[in-house]
Amino acid sequence: MSQDTSSTPSPEENSFSIQPIGFIASDLKEKFGTPRQAGLCLSVASSIILENSAFNREAITGLENCSHLWVLAWFHKNKDMKARSLVRPPRLGGNTKVGVFSTRSPYRPNPISISACALNGIVFKKNEIIIEIDGCDLVHGTPVIDIKPYIPYADAIEDSSAGWADGDWPILEVSYSPQARAILDKHQLEDGLTEILCQDPRPAYQKKNEGKVYTFQFNAFDISFKTINETHVRVEEITALKDKNGK
Incomplete structure (x- = not known):
């Protein structure tokens, strides 16, 4: 019509x-x-x-x-x-x-x-x-x-397609340093943080930079992680965010 x-x-x-x-x-x-x-x-x-x-x-x-x-x-x-x-x-x-x-x-x-x-x-x-x-x-x-x-x-549409976005997204292994593990256990952050990191938040053009340290904010903390290899990321350090007075 x-x-x-x-x-x-x-x-x-x-x-x-x-x-x-x-x-x-x-x-x-x-x-x-x-x-x-x-x-x-x-x-x-x-x-x-x-x-x-x-x-x-x-x-x-x-x-x-x-x-x-x-x-x-x-x-x-x-x-x-x-x-x-x-x-x-x-x-x-x-x-x-x-x-x-x-x-x-x-x-x-x-x-x-x-x-x-x-x-x-x-x-x-x-x-x-x-x-x-x-x-x-x-x-x-x-x-x-x-x-x-x-x-x-x-x-919920059966037999739907998303074109170029179809297919599975690679899931990464996530591990934590002893320092990071202690913070996770104290503040119960692990489930949410692991879900974020296993989806690989890095920009696509930087995924070959193995060993590079990345930092982002989650909850009240700075999360610093690096890539071990193309399938594994490791959280090196979790530090509390500073307030406006630097504390």
Whole structure:
């Protein structure tokens, strides 16, 4: 069936604004070390923080009965970066370019993300509504622009294909130095951190730099790790983040 595309809306009709409904709270503090897709690191707990208003209390009625949510958010860390028509997905080794609309790259004309997350619970506090989720791939402070229920009969599509993104992603072995192990055991960080590292957070173009030390922030710590070989990474040191006063 053909469609009439002759009538183009005016710029005024195309103009609109989006306001965040809430924000993400997470142990994921920066882009490096954040899972590349939702659902890859289910042990990393996050929350959607809403203002505890009359509207929001009514708006989430029935949400507690859902097992999973679609979380739409705004890539706010990309505000100074231009959209790209072609991007280099890590899954393709960082060298092959594909169109941005065939990827989930943040470098989009409208930097909107979509994440399917497991719903753990809803907590009401005096000034906040906390929607607890697992498997989120968004950094702390990300503005959330909408929440929708995951509907299995419509959203789980049999025989679907993701084109170039099909296939398994290599899983790395992760080990820890004695110093890192002591911190992990004390603060119960191992499950989430191991899930992040086994997915190999390194930029694709640096994956041949064996022995190079990388650092990223997770929870309240700097995580320093290096590659032992192409299938093994080792966390060398975990140190507490310094506050603004250098303490």
